[in-house]
Structure formats: C-alpha cells, structure tokens
Amino acid sequence: MRAFTYERAETAAEAVAAVARTPGARFIAGGTNLLDLMKLEIETPTHLVDVNRLGLDHVEETGDGGLRIGALVRNTDLAADPRVRRDYGVLSRAIVAGASGQLRNRATTGGNLMQRTRCPYFYDTAMPCNKREPGTGCAALGGLSHNHAILGSSEACIATHPSDMAVALRALDATVETMAPDGSGRSIAIADFHRLPGDTPHIETVLGPGELITAVTLPPPRGGIHLYRKVRERASYAFANVAVALVAKVRSGRVVVDRLAFGGLAHKPWRVEAAERLFAEGEDAAADPIADLVLAGARPTEHNAYKLPLVRRTLAATLDTARQGETS
Amino acid sequence: MSSIATHPGRQPGRQPGGVPTRLRVNNRDHVLELDPRTTLLDALREHLHLTGTKKGCDQGQCGACTVIVNGRRANSCLTLAVMHDGDDITTVEGLGTPEALHPMQKAFVEHDGFQCGYCTPGQILSAVCVLGEIEAGIPSHVTGALTAAPTCSDAEIRERMSGNICRCAAYPNIIAAIREVAGGRS
Numbered sequence: 001m002r003a004f005t006y007e008r009a010e011t012a013a014e015a016v017a018a019v020a021r022t023p024g025a026r027f028i029a030g031g032t033n034l035l036d037l038m039k040l041e042i043e044t045p046t047h048l049v050d051v052n053r054l055g056l057d058h059v060e061e062t063g064d065g066g067l068r069i070g071a072l073v074r075n076t077d078l079a080a081d082p083r084v085r086r087d088y089g090v091l092s093r094a095i096v097a098g099a100s101g102q103l104r105n106r107a108t109t110g111g112n113l114m115q116r117t118r119c120p121y122f123y124d125t126a127m128p129c130n131k132r133e134p135g136t137g138c139a140a141l142g143g144l145s146h147n148h149a150i151l152g153s154s155e156a157c158i159a160t161h162p163s164d165m166a167v168a169l170r171a172l173d174a175t176v177e178t179m180a181p182d183g184s185g186r187s188i189a190i191a192d193f194h195r196l197p198g199d200t201p202h203i204e205t206v207l208g209p210g211e212l213i214t215a216v217t218l219p220p221p222r223g224g225i226h227l228y229r230k231v232r233e234r235a236s237y238a239f240a241n242v243a244v245a246l247v248a249k250v251r252s253g254r255v256v257v258d259r260l261a262f263g264g265l266a267h268k269p270w271r272v273e274a275a276e277r278l279f280a281e282g283e284d285a286a287a288d289p290i291a292d293l294v295l296a297g298a299r300p301t302e303h304n305a306y307k308l309p310l311v312r313r314t315l316a317a318t319l320d321t322a323r324q325g326e327t328s
Numbered sequence: 329m330s331s332i333a334t335h336p337g338r339q340p341g342r343q344p345g346g347v348p349t350r351l352r353v354n355n356r357d358h359v360l361e362l363d364p365r366t367t368l369l370d371a372l373r374e375h376l377h378l379t380g381t382k383k384g385c386d387q388g389q390c391g392a393c394t395v396i397v398n399g400r401r402a403n404s405c406l407t408l409a410v411m412h413d414g415d416d417i418t419t420v421e422g423l424g425t426p427e428a429l430h431p432m433q434k435a436f437v438e439h440d441g442f443q444c445g446y447c448t449p450g451q452i453l454s455a456v457c458v459l460g461e462i463e464a465g466i467p468s469h470v471t472g473a474l475t476a477a478p479t480c481s482d483a484e485i486r487e488r489m490s491g492n493i494c495r496c497a498a499y500p501n502i503i504a505a506i507r508e509v510a511g512g513r514s
Contacts, residue, residue, distance in 0.1 A: 031411065
C-alpha cells in the first residue's frame, strides 16, 4: 500500500473542505472496497479523510412520507430497519443478497454506490484496463468474460456494476443527495448517478471532484409485493450473474408489474421503464415480451451469451413467485 | 514473543510520525502510534501480539480475520486501525481462556468443528455474533417474511456464516456446534 496521511472529519462541511485542499485526497467510509484496491495500488490516495463520524448514520422519515437514509448508515442497519422491511422490502432483500455479514456491518449506503467493478482485469495490474489506466485497452473483450456486461457496454469496457443495493434503489427511484466542496448541496436521481462506460470507463458516476454523498432518499412507499431474485455461482457471498428487483401488484393471480430493474447486466443498474408498462392493468405479465424489451440491443460476448436466456428465466421465476402472493 | 517485542526494529506502538490511536482490546486499553496504513488486523497481530486473529486472504474474502468491533463482527483486514480510535474490540483471546472456554469455543471442541484450526478463531467470533444477529431480528438472504423474526435454522446459520471459509470443510460440525449453543440459549 502506498503511504498516505489520515484525518478524521467531524462534519460533512469539514470533510469536503479537507478533500478539496489536498490533491489526491479521498473519503473513506467502510473501506471494504477502497482498502482492498489500495493494497493492490489500484487506488493510490495521498490523503484519506475519514467520514465515519459525521453523524450521517440515521434513517429518518421525510415530510412526504418517504425515508432519508444517511450516507453512513451501514448496510446491515438499513436492511434491518423496520420501515425498510415493511415498506421497501426489495431494498432489504437486495442488501442481504450481497456480501457477507461482516462486510455488511462495515459497508455504508454511500460507499455501496461508490464501489468499483470486480472485473478480474481491473484487479489484475499486469493486464490492460481502460478503467484502471485509460487508453491501455480492455483485456476482458478478448479474455474471459463470463460475468461481464451484455447491455450498455462499449468497445472500451464491458465491466458490470457489482452492487445489489443499487439495483433496488433504481427500482425504487431513489435520489442521491450530495455536498460539493463549496458546501452546496444537490440531488441526483439514481437513474443518472452511475454512468455507462462509453469511452471514459474510469469515470463511473456523475459526482464532481471532492463531492460527498450525504444521504439517499426514498419516495413514499408504493406497496405491493417486493422481490429480489439473485442468480450467482454459489448459494451465498458471490456477485450476481443476473439479479431481478421486482415490485408488483397481484390480484386474482395476475401480476401487474410496478417496478422492474436488473443487476449483473451492465455498468449500472438496468431498468427499462417501457417494459414495466407492457401489460395493461388486469392483464397477467408474461416474462418473454418483457425480457425482449429489456434485452433489446444486448451485445453479449461468446462467454456470457447465457445471460440472455438467464434473464428470461429469472424474470419468469420472479413473476411466478409474485403470482403466488396477493396484494390489496 | 518477547524476542519480537525487544527487537530494535520492531518496537511495538512506537513509530515516528505515527497517528496516536486508542484501542480497547479485550477490556484492556492500549495507545499505539500507527502508520495510517496499518490495518486493524496488523495492529492486533504485529503491535499487540494478539496472534489469535488470523491473516488468511487479507482481502475480505475468507473471514479468518473476523473480530468484534463495538459489538459487531467485522473483517479486521479491511479496516484501518486509525479508524477505530476509542473503539472496543474483542478478539478470540478475549472470548474465553483455556481454563474457562466460551460456550462457543467449548462447542467447537466437542463437535470437532475444525481440522487445521486456522479459520477457527474467525469462525467462533462470527458464530457468536450470528446468534446475536438472529436474536436481534436482523434479516438474512434466507429469512422468510421480512416482517417476522428470523429463526435459528440450519439454513439461517449457513447463510450467515458464508463469510467464513473453511478449507478443511468442517462445515457440518461447525453448524452442529453453533446449533448446540443456540439450543442452550432458547
């Protein structure tokens, strides 16, 4: 690990000021991904500003009936929050589908959104990677790509975003609140927060330099059945090959899709709003026409073309699970 | 141990330009001056010589380095010691003693919940916390209704212990040990 200096901030304003005045500085929260990458010298901050004690570790109700989740709320606490379990089940389900108990105890809401791809070529410093070293090329394109993106990828990068939590937040239309180095705040729709790789895969979010996530807000509950189905290569503690986040209303055995987002397919959580409205109220949603729309424009590699049928089947299985429930 | 402690190049807790860090480990207070790069794992092993906590993968995948920080289990390899100023840490040395084993340690011995033993401290600390997490109603991937309390089933224990790898594959006996302690509580 490269040498760096360290300081602990007490307020968000102090933290953004500290990062702004030190070139090469980074925020550190849970550290579960950043430290991993620092050990490999893929991340080489000169200065770390510890944001663990900013007091942003509460889940509060908002005036419009939604929830405001502090950026430092740990993944375990968010998944276990009684309001999240009752009203935003897809979010609890997605969080506990990821990582391990130890990691979820440390990992934070803001940090989860900022985690980087687990593409093996990004991690292997002996290989070219446009995300790690812009302009060097993409080793995954001609390499082993069984768990890479099939949607929204580019000639420069076919990495996926690894988060489960972000997929649920995308389905729920969450908003990311931030503070800029000058202390000003802004709100970013989760749909706009993560970028597709294009020819700048090293730029993964729309955050500006030194901009700090302070909270994630959820709109009022939508009701319905909340499901998160994750397909992976072991029963637990593995990244998704395909994941489906579904919020649906079920009446008389007919599923009406309300929200639908996918993980494991792209450089960001994947949601096609038109696919949610394919079936009229009162019709029973069928997986294949929805999957056709979601997968339009898919560009699989020879190793990950299995994800095309897997999306269909995982969606069909998720709709079947929903169909067995009933909502008022 | 004493030869390490007195070696001129290895003076524990005394590094010029280090960050002063207070750690309460197993109910004893320590003040260390640490290079900011020192992980909590290395602070425990190299500076405090508490070598019960093991370094396996050193990248958060195996769970051998699991310790309890302020009552919650964490991978000590993926966190910096300086981030834990004032924190209360429990390692396997603080759980029980050879004369008075913690019930979980006793159950691992009785059920032969290990072969080589390298992952065992992490398994035991994780297991203690798993039972606490189930009691606290924290849901897992295999929990049925999210609004109901999780039960202490084999499936729940397996899922919650998935961050602790055992290359000897002592898993069935580990589950048996945890089940015994869980049964004794209810």
